[in-house]
Amino acid sequence: MxxxxxxxxxxxxxxxxxxxxxxxxxxxxxxxxxxxxxxxxxxxxxxxxxxxxxxxxxxxxxxxxxxxxxxxxxxxxxxxxxxxxxxxxxxxxxxxxxxxxxxxxxxxxxxxxxxxxxxxxxxxxxxxxxxxxxxxxxxxxxxxxxxxxxxxxxxxxxxxxxxxxxxxxxxxxxxxxxxTGLSGSGPAYFFAMVEHLVTSGMSQGLSKEQATRLASQTCLGAGKMLVESTEEPSQLRKNVTSPNGTTYAALQTFEAEGFEGIVDKAVKAAIARAAELGTTLAK
Incomplete structure (x- = not known):
């Protein structure tokens, strides 16, 4: 070869x-x-x-x-x-x-x-x-x-x-x-997160340009930390989260709204659709 x-x-x-x-x-x-x-x-x-x-x-x-x-x-x-x-x-x-x-x-x-x-x-x-x-x-x-x-x-x-x-x-x-459900479709999940962060920032007074730059760079920086750090994602999250601080308040909201379940359902929906496409197109 x-x-x-x-x-x-x-x-x-x-x-x-x-x-x-x-x-x-x-x-x-x-x-x-x-x-x-x-x-x-x-x-x-x-x-x-x-x-x-x-x-x-x-x-x-x-x-x-x-x-x-x-x-x-x-x-x-x-x-x-x-x-x-x-x-x-x-x-x-x-x-x-x-x-x-x-x-x-x-x-x-x-x-x-x-x-x-x-x-x-x-x-x-x-x-x-x-x-x-x-x-x-x-x-x-x-x-x-x-x-x-x-x-x-x-x-x-x-x-x-x-x-x-x-x-x-x-x-x-x-x-x-x-x-497919995790990384193939995954970029769209992060784009959606940034999209919603920008919208939220704008609703609180930031310009669209400011909110977009801040949210995009935050996504990039967090991703680089995930790739380069030897720590688990859960530990990196804990490192940012001071007891009863601002991040804690935000994460508590995620938890109350069922964030983990939402992510799980989204990934499973993408997996099911990929399997369905494979079955349909094989006929």
């Missing part, structure tokens, strides 16, 4: 997440000529061409001879893309590693849809990244098929490290739905 630097990479789909990964790969020194993107939309394709990677509207031109194929299309069109690619791989001696970031599409579906004409399956890894990958601060979950080798996993780790600061491999596929 070639190294990441030596591999031919094909991106099927050139949206935001694909663009983020491509930018990370280029920054790591991967040759632009080793990256080809198949993207139907002119605007996206032109943006990627401006980066210097090869672009096309033909999925098989991009992925026909690639070592790694990243499926970065909407879940609803994944089946057609995989079937097209599988048919193009029938004459290949060795098949590529397929990395899917299509939410909810199961490993068995990806394998079946990309089956070659002579009945072979590509080695498939499912990945759930999140949007902070756009600023190289992503968190990703990954699940590999049983046939994926250790060297292929290393290759996927190297690929994801271009945009993710944390990549967690799970040993059961259903846990990817948990990753």
């Amino acid at each position: 070639p190294s990441l630097q030596e591999s031919k990479l094909a991106f099927i789909g050139g949206g935001n997440m694909a663009s983020a990964i491509i930018g990370g790969l280029v920054n790591k020194g991967v040759s632009k000529q080793n990256i080809c993107v198949s993207e139907p939309w002119d605007v996206n394709r032109e943006k990627l061409a401006a980066v210097g990677v090869r672009t096309t509207t033909d999925n098989t031109e991009a992925g026909g001879d690639a070592d790694i194929v990243i499926i970065a299309v909407k879940p609803q069109v994944t089946r057609g893309v995989c079937e097209e690619l599988g048919a193009s791989w029938s004459n290949r001696k060795s098949l590529p590693v397929v990395v899917s970031i299509a939410a909810g599409i199961t490993l068995s579906s990806l394998q079946e849809w990309s089956r070659t004409g002579d009945g072979r399956f590509a080695h498939v890894v499912r990945v759930m990244p999140n949007t902070p990958a756009l600023v190289s601060e992503g968190a990703s979950g990954a699940f590999a098929g049983e046939d994926v080798t250790a060297s292929e996993k290393d290759l996927v780790n190297a690929l994801l490290s271009s945009v993710s600061k944390a990549t967690e491999w799970v040993d059961r596929e259903e846990l990817l739905d948990v990753v």
Whole structure:
């Protein structure tokens, strides 16, 4: 298996997440000529061409001879893309590693849809990244098929490290739905929190700009403390909370309103929806 630097990479789909990964790969020194993107939309394709990677509207031109194929299309069109690619791989001696970031599409579906004409399956890894990958601060979950080798996993780790600061491999596929509910959808939870903090600050007299800067930097600073500290989140919370102080008063309000239960229900709702999408799209 070639190294990441030596591999031919094909991106099927050139949206935001694909663009983020491509930018990370280029920054790591991967040759632009080793990256080809198949993207139907002119605007996206032109943006990627401006980066210097090869672009096309033909999925098989991009992925026909690639070592790694990243499926970065909407879940609803994944089946057609995989079937097209599988048919193009029938004459290949060795098949590529397929990395899917299509939410909810199961490993068995990806394998079946990309089956070659002579009945072979590509080695498939499912990945759930999140949007902070756009600023190289992503968190990703990954699940590999049983046939994926250790060297292929290393290759996927190297690929994801271009945009993710944390990549967690799970040993059961259903846990990817948990990753989706936790970190895949998670950025929106923090954005919503900041949104509501800004609104509250404005209602008490701060300007929108002041409240936004203060809330955003607070979110960033707290996140950095979580990543860099050796202490548990619960201890970091306690460190900020003086007995009967302002933070204590705020946290008591959270507790009275059932904050823990609200967060738990929200994550579980996202997990259930991810599982539902996987079941529906597999049909």
